[in-house]
Amino acid sequence: MWRCPLRLLLLLLLSADLVVQGTRRGRRGRSRRDLAPGLHLRGIRDAGGRYCEKQDLCCRGRADDCALPYLGATCYCDLFCNRTVSDCCPDFWDFCLGVPPPFPPIQGCMHEGRVYPVWGTYWNNCNRWWRAGNHSAFWGMTLDEGIHYRLGTIRPSSSVMNMNEIHTVLGPGEVLPVAFEASEKWPSLIHEPLDQGDCAGSWAFSTAAVASDRVSIHSLGHMTPVLSPQNLLSCDTHNQQGCRGGHLDGAWWFLRRRGVVSDLCYPVSGHERDKVGLEPRCMMHSRAMGRGKRQATSRCPNSHVHGNDIYQVTPVYRLGSNEKEIMKELMENGPVQALMEVHEDFFLYQGGVYSHTPVSHGRPEQYRRHGTHSVKITGWGEETLPDGRTLKYWTAANSWGPAWGERGHFRIVRGANECDIESFVLGVWGRVGMEDMGHH
Structure with a gap:
């Protein structure tokens, strides 16, 4: 089982910015947004969806209004969303930062105008007859690492x-x-x-x-x-x-x-x-x-x-x-x-x-x-x-x-x-x- 901590060049690149944001956040106390479980943990990731890109939305620092409706929840396109347990919009990582997401991309599926997350089983779901989900052995692993x-x-x-x-x-x-x-x-x-x-x-x-x-x-x-x-x-x-x-x-x-x-x-x-x-x-x-x-x-x-x-x-x-x-x-x-x-x-x-x-x-x-x-x-x-x-x-x-x-x-x-x-x-x-x- 892989238990290596997540290592991303992205965390190094943004560490200074996040330290400043974290200090600011520390003074303000923890908000509801900080305590919300990551969207990907709730099984509603749609890695194929275009959110930040569609609205051309990428905000520096923390901007609570830099947000979009996302499958019954809210996702963010600001740098404050950049955490391992993330409430970032699915395309924040590649559109705003130009890097892959820090978790294995779990795809959504479009059918008759509706996006179905693949955490569950849906009959007639783009002709898919199998169930997908996260495996703890692969948590924090990139596709490259999985193949390697x-x-x-x-x-x-x-x-x-x-x-x-x-x-x-x-x-x-x-x-x-x-x-x-x-x-x-x-x-x-x-x-x-x-x-x-x-x-x-x-x-x-x-x-x-x-x-x-x-x-x-x-x-x-x-x-x-x-x-x-x-x-x-x-x-x-x-x-x-x-x-x-x-x-x-x-x-x-x-x-x-x-x-x-x-x-x-x-x-x-x-x-x-x-x-x-x-x-x-x-x-x-x-x-x-x-x-x-x-x-x-x-x-x-x-x-x-x-x-x-x-x-x-x-x-x-x-x-x-x-x-x-x-x-x-x-x-x-x-x-x-x-x-x-x-x-x-x-x-x-x-x-x-x-x-x-x-x-x-x-x-x-x-x-x-x-x-x-x-x-x-x-x-x-x-x-x-x-x-x-x-x-x-x-x-x-x-x-x-x-x-x-x-x-x-x-x-x-x-x-x-x-x-x-x-x-x-x-x-x-x-x-x-x-x-x-x-x-x-």
């Missing part, structure tokens, strides 16, 4: 993106179920998502997550490890950058040739946002040859755990991007890994079926940045909308901890390559020998 610290999968090279697809053919008359969830078919073999924290290491977390489930399934439950992302972050160093990003093909190569231990044996190190650099040195090494379950060459970094078994996989394979092929693979062999593009609104997801809403279109570039991420797809389903249409979705596990989304998971539109989630999907087999099947 919370993703971390480097888009594959063209040669990797063009790797041959393994096509799964549906048999004559074969019909896939309307809904499927891996944890229902393989109870106790599908693992809950971990939290990558302030580490741009989704390349390691999603790889370890898919491998954990696949090893458990393919060993018929004889091995049920939660594999260690830290083992990958610290030890898979060839063309990888640890908590500053990495490649999926490199991660799978390492799991195939070297293998990794369990998360209990090699737990995730704490990652502080301002100190993310090189990963801690590798504490685990495995032999380059051999297959199946075997021991690492050193003891676990966690001195309370003695089981230092190494787990490996077979060569990774790419699936076709047809949704039916992905569904059949998932249902027969277990969860799959998917690349996806993360946009600004995904950080605010709380539930429902996500699809990217380009409400920042036409806004400055810092509001529209996106980055590459990787996740574990675990199932699918569909919902019937109030107008009778059917909305198909994937279910997937993220690596942002259980407080984000739907207990760490999310649903996303299926069959439309939403956010590129169907463009690069990978599967793998756990490397399991007969000796691994004889004992738990």
